[in-house]
Amino acid sequence: MATQPPLRVVQWATGAVGRYSLRSLITRPEFELAGVLVYDPDKAGQDAGTLVGLPGTGVACTDDVDRILALDADCVLHMPLPAAFFGERSATDDVETICALLASGKNVITTTGFVYPACHGRGLVDRLEDACRRGGSSLHGTGINPGFVSDLLPLALSGLSSRIDHIYVRESSDFRGHPSRQIVVDLYGFTRSAKDYAVAVRPFRALQRSLFAESVQLVAGHLGVTLDEVEESDEFELATEEFEIAAGPVRAGTVCASRWTFSGLVRGRPFMTVECVYKADSTRVSRWSAPGFTVHIEGVPQMTLAVEEMSHGLAGAAAHAVNAVAAVCAAPPGIRTVLDLPLTTGRGTVRLA
Secondary structure: OOOOOOEEEEEEEOOHHHHHHHHHHHHHHEEEEEEEEEEOOOOOOHHHHHHHHOOOOEOOOOOHHHHHHHHOEEEEEEEOOOOHHHHOOOHHHHHHHHHHHHOOOOOOOOOOOOOOOHHHHHHHHHHHHHHHHHOOOOOOOOOOOOHHHHHHHHHHHOOOOOOOEEEEEEEEOOOOOOOOOOHHHOOOOOOOHHHHHHHHOOOHHHHHHHHHHHHHHHHHHOOOOOOEEEEEEEEEEEEEOOEOOEEEOOOOOOOEEEEEEEEEOOOOOOEEEEEEEEEEOOOOOOOOOOOOEEEEEEEEEEEEEEEEOOOOHHHHHHHHHOOOHHHHHHOOOOOOOOOOOOOOOOOOOOHHH
């Protein structure tokens, strides 16, 4: 029986999530690494394998976007920090980049949102769909860390319901082993004073609202619910003592945890609530929930599903995207949400002793 040729995939960005993804592309035989886009000039020219501690691949990393656009590739795994986080870049930069990739004939799987572009209006949908038509390509947003908890799992559980009163999702993450100061300090605001945090977190607040509103709107739309608004609130906790995490020291009196809630409201009542807890070190912060994921559906019947531990949330986020490559490449052109694709599984990842 003839075997399928490997899918040629580009890794776009090699940060904390992108490095996990790149290792999979190099080590799994169903993929062929077509190229690697990096933002750090010091990484440009390095062999992709060397960059992640693997043998050389013969593929050199590049910071030249035009070279990536010109490549012959089936798919791009797009995993930068969202442009909305950077003051010198606007939120539309991600859209422009993704549209250029799609129009060049490459399918795109991104972790920068785009889980449910329809919630941002017809203008964005038309722009993305036009790029897909021109390139004969598809776009799929997987979400982050690890994505499906806020949309696919609630929808899967809803199939057991005869009545739904409220959907509650909680994600709690521990950042003690996360090495990136850009993520832990600059993005999440840990180790900052309360005053500095209030200023620094503004771009992150907009990003969070955009990301989680997509998940809430996706669930609501599929269940036939029209939301009036998605309400957001957040608060933080200050460290009572100094301690060390992988990204550096957390001093007493600085931010060490935050809690965010996003509620999809109908006539002032919550239809779905997503609670996100982030801790610099969960062993040092007792307030709020322990690390893990919970989905609770209040109704008939009552249901609670808990994932008590995920040892490497970033690895899960990367794998979720990598494991979707084959389905996205096989899908018809256009925006493809989790509801448009077959179930993403770990096919090809089983390693028996």
